[in-house]
Amino acid sequence: MAELSAIEAYRILVGSRVRSQLAYRTSFWLNVVTSICVGMVEFLEIYAIFSNVPVFGGLDLRQAALVFALASAGFALAEVVFGQLDTMPTYLRLGRLEVMLVRPMPLMLQLITSDFQLRRLGQLAVSLVIIIAVLPGLHLDYTPATVYLLVITPLTGAAIYAAFFAAAGGLQFFLIDGAEFTSSFVYGGSYAGQLPGSVLIMPVRVLFTFVFPATMTAYVPALLIMGLPGPKFLPAWLGWFAPLFAAWAWLLAWMAWRTGVRRFTGAGG
């Protein structure tokens, strides 16, 4: 008999998680509604700023809303798949990782499939609604390049935020109950990504672009989409290279994760 393919194996894993979440319908929908509320409250923060100033970081409300929604969509996608890595301290404390290590599947894949959070799609829905609502008012030129950027940006954004989750997960191996520290890193990065990058002070702007490329998840590609120039150190053309920044983020994440696992198995850092 032929061995089960890896894809089939993951399908069964993810399928079982999805079924288990849908099994308790009320609880599932409550979670989705909560996730929608979180998305809306986050947007209210942006909205509140614009009720005081007409222009924020060189963008008007519609433009800032597009940045927010693109970043938020990417983050929600990343959270669906990798959000589970947030609970690493619990896994470490309960000794669940040992159990995973004696199974023939990479640890990271077991972790992310161990709790696939569909409810976080609520936030994704909020983001998509905002994008659809603001697009007509932006009077964009729908060239193939614009369409490409609109589609690819949430995906690169998701890849970058996913790398943040993975890197934070790797750090957990070194910290005891370090969830707060790494959460501030992951969620701080997400917040930085939702703001117009131009409002960040210079060192922070550079840090969240060239080290942890949060501004690449939405702001810089959005500048390209809207045909705007970028602020100092963040020229709009960098937006074309967002996938490269995602690759860089994953290199960082891979190193952090590998070092973390090696520390856990006592193989040295």
Add this chain to the structure above:
Amino acid sequence: MFVVSLERVADVTGEPILALEDLHRSFTVRQKIGRVRRRTKVVHAVDGITASIQPGEAVGYIGANGAGKSTTIKMLTGILVPTSGRVRTCGYDPVPQRRQLAREIGVVFGQRSQLWWDLPLRDSFRILGAIHRLPTAEAKARTEQLVDRLALADLLDTPVRQLSLGERMRGEVAAALVHRPRLLVLDEPTIGLDMISKERLRHFLVAERAEFGTTLLLTTHDMGDIERLCDRVLVIDRGRLVFDGTLPSLAERVALQRVLVVDLPEPSPDLQVDAASHIGSDLDGQRQRLAFSPKETTAARVLAEVSAVTEVVDLTLEEPAIEDIVRTLYGVG
């Protein structure tokens, strides 16, 4: 199935399924001594263990808490890298070849569940079959077999979190065997189980080993597990192997005695019975402890003798404590 039979041929060629050579593992522990000063202390959890296990053996690995049992288990299953020395499990170097090794071994951690807490038991088996990439038909057939032998049929649709400890443990053992491992490692499999659950599990393991020749390595605090399941015993103390031999040869060096504790209606003089020796009295003789060797007599016979002399209000039966065995080994050696 053909692949399996080839492996069995390889077994006969005499390569041990587990080989430990001068295995060491130490941990650095930082202790706070004063406000800022720290002292680092090196703890030798496993301190030079050499042993090998042949395919098909059933080996009990015993020792007091903190003796180094779990650390050894972690090293041979690929969870922890040895500080020095060599370990080979099923012909693999455990940590670097962890995933290949994982397909050959099954591990049951008595204190850690490998089942999916919120899913029905059935789903855990399905997911594990997928993780081991078993063809669907093979996974199904094997699961059905295990479900039947471990009497899990009525529990399959129950979420794991609602199972009793004994039920869950049977589920854990089945989960560890779905992929037909050559080596089954059981870390405290009967801890916290009642007598019936223990016995059911032991009965299953004996049958499973007889049919498939699965090698067993188990750590336990329960001498009953050892007596029922193992033909060889390794005793570890403070990271070193202090005994490696058959159960009868362990029994020659240490008295594997049971202790019958009887509560009497009133304070009484020390009981004198033929089948057992009096080893202590509490509460002015209202509670008395009688040691006997299970090879020579039975608890029932000792009790009958005591009952002939006096009334027995209550009784308990104590198995030999691992700590006592280790202590005696030192005394003799």
